[in-house]
Amino acid sequence: GAGVSQTPSNKVTEKGKYVELRCDPISGHTALYWYRQSLGQGPEFLIYFQGTGAADDSGLPNDRFFAVRPEGSVSTLKIQRTERGDSAVYLCASSLSGSYNEQFFGPGTRLTVL
Amino acid sequence: ELKVEQNPLFLSMQEGKNYTIYCNYSTTSDRLYWYRQDPGKSLESLFVLLSNGAVKQEGRLMASLDTKARLSTLHITAAVHDLSATYFCAGMDSNYQLIWGAGTKLIIKP
Numbered sequence: 618g619a620g621v622s623q624t625p626s627n628k629v630t631e632k633g634k635y636v637e638l639r640c641d642p643i644s645g646h647t648a649l650y651w652y653r654q655s656l657g658q659g660p661e662f663l664i665y666f667q668g669t670g671a672a673d674d675s676g677l678p679n680d681r682f683f684a685v686r687p688e689g690s691v692s693t694l695k696i697q698r699t700e701r702g703d704s705a706v707y708l709c710a711s712s713l714s715g716s717y718n719e720q721f722f723g724p725g726t727r728l729t730v731l
Numbered sequence: 732e733l734k735v736e737q738n739p740l741f742l743s744m745q746e747g748k749n750y751t752i753y754c755n756y757s758t759t760s761d762r763l764y765w766y767r768q769d770p771g772k773s774l775e776s777l778f779v780l781l782s783n784g785a786v787k788q789e790g791r792l793m794a795s796l797d798t799k800a801r802l803s804t805l806h807i808t809a810a811v812h813d814l815s816a817t818y819f820c821a822g823m824d825s826n827y828q829l830i831w832g833a834g835t836k837l838i839i840k841p
Contacts, residue, residue: 659735659819659831660774673826708773716827717762722774 619643621723623709629729630699638694638726642711649692650720651684652708660708666692667714699730733758733824737832745840747809752818752835754803760822763796763803764829768817777805777818810839 622641630636642649647668652660662676666686674684681699686692696703706725712718734757744750754763765777778787780796780803787794791814793806803820817836821829 657833659821659833660829661831662828665828673828675826676828710774717823719776719779720829721776722766724773 621709621711621721623707623723623726625726626724627727627729629731631731632699632701634699634730636696636699636728638696638707638728640692640694640709640711640723642690642692642709643721644690645713646711646721647689647714648712648716648718648720649686650710650712651692651694652710654706654708654725656705663694663707696728699728701730704728704730733760733822733830735820735822735830735832737820737835739835740833741836741838743838743840744807744810746811749809750807752805752807752820752837754805754820754832756801756803756822756830758801759798760801760824760830762823764821764823765794765803765805766819766821768819768834770817774819807837812839812841815839 624639649666651663654660664684665673669689681697684694706727708725709723710720712720736755738753763780766774767777768774778794783798785796791808796803815838817834819834821831
């Protein structure tokens, strides 16, 4: 079966622009996670969805970041007024039902803000 | 607040040698995860350690967990070039979030 997919694989944008990053989880996985990974560091938690609702958004750095999962499957991470510090690899993961279930990661979207 | 520290952060070793990566964590973690990441690739799950004394092995990699010492180790036996990658450990906090170490970049030379 297909794994977690993310699009685009690379995104270059200019400071101040708006970007959307998409995640398509493994079919049947109700839990979906967004992480951000900077060079040479481990992933940093951003937000966790259980079904359509954000169960935990405590990792979103500020109100420029927002994520949705309207039908409980595909999720979109939205970043407004991008800043150079937002440059990172954005990883999405899904798991069967959250909590202790193993998380499967997508290939990531490399975002570069010029 | 759970914090996870790995050491070393960088390791260069010869093929055929043995070595251990250490993962310390600050507070109770119900389980401990090990992941592998190749350059430009995503994270691949290696092991999930569920309880004190847990030991899991896959090929030349063996992971163990000591919850009393708040320590997990990833041991590499007779390293081969294909094991070159960055290895991450992660604990799980009370909100079921994975808290990650900074990673150990492993380079294995022929």
